[in-house]
Amino acid sequence: MANITDEDIRKPENLVYSRTKVLTENIMSYCPGCGHGTAHRIIAEVIEEMGIQDKTVGIAPVGCSVLAYNFFDLDMQQAPHGRAPAVGTAVKRLLPDHFVFTYQGDGDLAAIGTAETIHACNRGENITMIFINNGIYGMTGGQMAPTTLPGMKSSTSPYGRDVATMGNPLKITELLAQLPGTIYVARHAVHTPAAVRKAKKAVRKAFENQKLNKGTSFVEIVSNCNSGWKMTPNQSNKWMVDHMFPYYPMGEIKDTVGKE
């Protein structure tokens, strides 16, 4: 065994993992260690595994993932801030045989786009919504978002979020699960290999559900924003587990499809 070299192992027949072809070769604009990249990768892998690259349309938001159309090798449409579910509604209604997904941050989905989010989910639009919750506005410099935790520091809450004056964090995912239009609502993360594998299964289910034409599927991914949180990527992942997970617990929140 001692004389087996890397060259012996690195043969096509031994390949067990390579970058999905549903991502372009462009270097993603995200900070090193940001969960956005991992979230993109699992969505792209699901699309590749389902063989739906040529009939999927993604809706990019405003935020750090505004350039998502450069990273997915898919038909993409960029929407004004918060309006991805409205644009996704239109695309899906015009192209009902296509798979349509929105990809949005918490500022986009849970602040400026709250109305579009709630009404698309309440109408039960047959789309997949991916929600990246990093607790702040990443792109614009780490301002407080509706999702910012009590006591959490941000550039507009430098002494920590004071609930008495700044209000409570919004658990929009739990709220959406109450609506009759949602058929699948789950919350996951992408900070460890096990978490990524679970999140990918949820994303797969959320895409498969579009074949059923029964309503909206929604997957929140609790993520880090190491730049905004001013930590290293590994520190921010630990902070996320210690602080974000107790407030935003992992797991399936609603699954009406599985129960039928």
Add this chain to the structure above:
Amino acid sequence: MAKVKGSIVIDIEKCKGCEVCIPACPEEVIAIAQQVNGKGYKYAQPVTDDCTGCTNCAVVCPDGVITVYRMKVTE
């Protein structure tokens, strides 16, 4: 006895040196290089031959820069 042996290839020009892969590897195969790539990042690289090809590093890599190979070895 059948064993598995793995090998990873890191696209160092696309690696941003975030180090998320380092704690993900159960065999402690990966470390950060002292050299930088074209973007100025100290990139990740395999430093031991203990890789089992479990794919953990590739699965957590935000930039999808790790390719994994695995083969059965009979002693």
